[in-house]
Amino acid sequence: MSERAVGKASALRLRVRGQVQGVGFRPYVFRLAGELGLAGWVRNDGEGVDIAIDGAGPAIARFIERLPAEAPPLARIAAVEVLAQADEGGYRDFRIVASGGGALRTEVAPDAGICADCLEELFASGNRRYRYAFINCTQCGPRYSILRGLPYDRPQTSMAAFAQCPECLGEYTAPANRRFHAEPNACAHCGPQLALHDSDGRLLAGVDVVADALARLLRGEIVAIKGAGGFHLACDARNAAAVARLRLRKQREEKPFAVMFAGTASLAGFAAADAAAHRLLESPERPVVLLRKSADCDAALPGVAPGLAWLGAMLPSTPLHYLLFHEAAGRPAGSDWLATAQPLVLLMTSANPGGEPLVTGNDEALTRLRGIADVFVLHDRDIVARCDDSVLRLIAESPSPVPSAIPLPAPVPTPVPAEMSVLASAQVPSPAPGAAPSSATAGDPPFQFIRRARGYTPQAIALAGGGTAVLACGAYLKNSLCLLRGEQAFMSPHIGDLDNAASCVALDAAAMHLLDLLRIEPAVVAHDLHPDFYSSRFAAGFAAQRGLPCCAVQHHHAHIAAVMAEHRLSGEVLGLALDGVGLGSEGDEAGGQWGGELLRVSARNFARLGHLRPLPLPGGDRAAREPWRMAAAALHALGRGDEIAGRFDRPAAALLGQLLDDGRHAPLSSSCGRLFDAAAGLAGVSSVASFEGQAAMLYEGLAEAHGAVPVLADGYRIGSDGVLDLLPLLAQLADEPRPGFAAALFHVTLAAALADWIEFAAAQSGLRRVALGGGCCLNRFLLSRLRAQLEQRGFAVFEAQQVPPNDGGLSLGQAWVARHRLLAGEI
């Protein structure tokens, strides 16, 4: 755009695209125009925000400059375009006008934690929203979770049930007000109300809900609390008996729980958090952040995350959570108390009994959580779309953060009519969605998703190119869906493991909800190769119903493709998939159970350059739940099968050697996850896992606690066929009596082996870019070392960041592969 073009125009039409509705964008435009003395109007329409701006040339130029730079925190601007045809102008003032129509292609904002202004009001005794649990404004509050359909207007949300009182309506209609068109705007007179119910579901009338709930928490009771995207089960995390009771009632033996602190000042003594971690915790997304535990964390929070190196911590996300801490602090005025250490620590775990989806409804909570919760904190604002807590981790060790100059997504590719042809597209820098939380500063190290949901759903991930719309259905565990629309990828919130009907039904519902909300009509449906996953069946059914083609994507191709998609990599890369078990492509003589793969990957295809030396899985999936079996498999592979019966105190130990000899019930697998299980099992760590990945997590914790050791020389061999054999390392571990040393030795040697392996493949293929994917990539002790070694050797290394590296991010890769195959005419 030339200066002169702007300088001469008396009136201009601007188009702002991206996540610009429901985030206070129009009042912001109104204020900015007023400040600069400009006239005109602003409105929402189907494509985003439409602005007519009239006034002096220099003022208009400043307006265009400041518009993206000073945008509200929840806004994510994809593009500001100056439309070719000048506006006729002649306005006397600046107005916010009624919404225009048009194809609905805007984005939906995620839920946001309470903002600083609302927090001040919440604790100001003179404020009319003092201690009101549903305070919000255009800068904070629920969005995605209360939205039934677009456009984002109050009648389309679950706030439709509440008519605003005159005072609230005054705020809602005053363009300069922070609550102008804050769709969930409410106060104690007109808005949602809290209610307390006992364990039998009876309403406890006449109580101060917050005070009573806190008193019960402090007494050790388990309280079900309705949060933003679903219910939590809460108890006093410092109370060992309460935590143990919750474990018993939730049938959750050892899996770690997340905890909520009043503020970052309260973390001391529990976990180490630097400034970057503080910013992530305090971001509007309010995720659970995995922090390195302090030495006495396990003693201070007994039973919360026993034996693990990491603690999942979060800050309050809703006003209700803050009110509990406020009550515990003696209802102090203002918000300064949050900057001092508060003793209360709440265990907050998703209310998802039996691994089923998170409970969202009041009646559902009273029935499904009966016998688990002692008391229920309910309210009458419905949760429309379920959204679990997001879980992230900073990749602090990583020396190469997300490239700062991310190419921006081009505007949504809508055919532009002649009279609206784009004169210039002032594409403004905005953080790549998900690449950095909105409040994080540019220098923050990157973070990695472990679970992507509340605060991030349904924020788009920007792809390098456009193409047909795609629906991808994921795999089996930690499932999520992915939808492609133009240059955007939308991940559904975490749906869960598809081993129960409720999760399968939730998958159906999430697919329909997102397709409808984002107005996406897929041209192809992608899924895993495994025929028995519900996601594969859903894909087939959905595609058949709509007459669409299906595209089965090999599991580890999809893992690597997901990394390529989010990093906008084209061409070919080396893909290292460090994973559990995924079905291999046909024609693999080893039985097709893959999981430690070195691949040459393009968007459409892959070639298997190498794999880990396969180990048998004695008892199939049972070997994944019982790491001692993998240890036995390792011994058997080492020719020491006769040690199995004496070494493991398990009923099946006596016959496992025979089972391995026969081989019929011990399919071979190149899985890296099972290699971890074998190593952990040899150290006697978690001989039977009580949750998925437990052995590997505990083993990482042991290595972390022990610290690095020198690599085992000759601990591995790389065959000319590309097979990486770590049996020599396992042989050493089989006779190593010190578990901590063994764990450290395993990790450092594996990292060195993987780096050499990649070097080997690079020499053959000439490829110098490496994408790392799969569930084992959550192991930072391994990955930070591997990454450092690869970078030292001059490789460009890419990891999953915007979606989880495990199966939670698989659908992104499936969608990306399916689109490219379709574009190439292969489907």
Add this chain to the structure above:
Amino acid sequence: MTHGSGGRAMAQLIDELFATSFDNEWLRQGNDGALLPTAPGRLVMATDAHVVSPLFFPGGDIGCLAVHGTINDVAMLGATPLYLAASFILEEGFPLADLARIVASMASAARDAGVPVVTGDTKVVERGHGDGVFITTTGVGSVADGVRVSGDRARPGDAILVSGTLGDHGVAIMSLRENLGFATVVESDTAALHGLVAALLAVEPDLHVLRDPTRGGLATTLNEIARQSGVGMLIEEARLPLREAVSAACELLGLDPLYVANEGKLICICAAASADAVLAAMRAHPLGRDAARIGTVIDDAQHFVQMETAFGGRRIVDWLNGEQLPRIC
């Protein structure tokens, strides 16, 4: 056993073996087919090819299995089985002694069941073109008027009963094949179930569904019925009758006993109101001593078969395309 020159003599030998073993008035007619009197009610016909390795296993062999399998298929329509036909495909070189043992077992199974083998055929294939012996049996039976047992008649609210312990046959086969020395020998449950069916129909003529959960086990059979009837099913893990030895074997092998084959069990789905009476009749019969009411038919557009686990969760008991493939990533 040889083909070619000695083949003729051998064929005669086999014919004689069959004639003496299965001896009955229809075989004695000496025709290529059996001339049978008409039976009252509607006719039921079923056929089943039997391929099993090993041929002899604890509790039975391919011979009695071939008789029971087809009788059960006829019986699962609420019919009284009347006649059987059998055809054998023998691999050249198959030991005659083994054949004699199999035929004797078949004959005694047919005699015990009261269902004669009225016609049959034998072919010998070259060595390497068969797996010892394959036996195909076909059965004919008749259904009394008023009995309308069918896989599409499960209705929400109906009770799901199973006549005894699950997985015995499959585990018996596997423990032998995989050469696993279990402490307790599990025997195949192979049995003819028409007597049990008759006893159930005596207390409740309007049984909705009967089916024998053979290959693919209880899980596969319930999924078939759920789809056929357009319903869902909810079973309870704690109520499933399982032998301890079968549980232990399945745990070792990493198999879900719900998917392991049975050869002498039936699933019965009937109105909840008659469930107690039907269950009592089952338990009073020698083949139903360990019978249990394991769940309920429910309304479910997706036709899921779900199981309430011992820990209180619910998991899907999936329809599998083939083997139990690993899926934990």
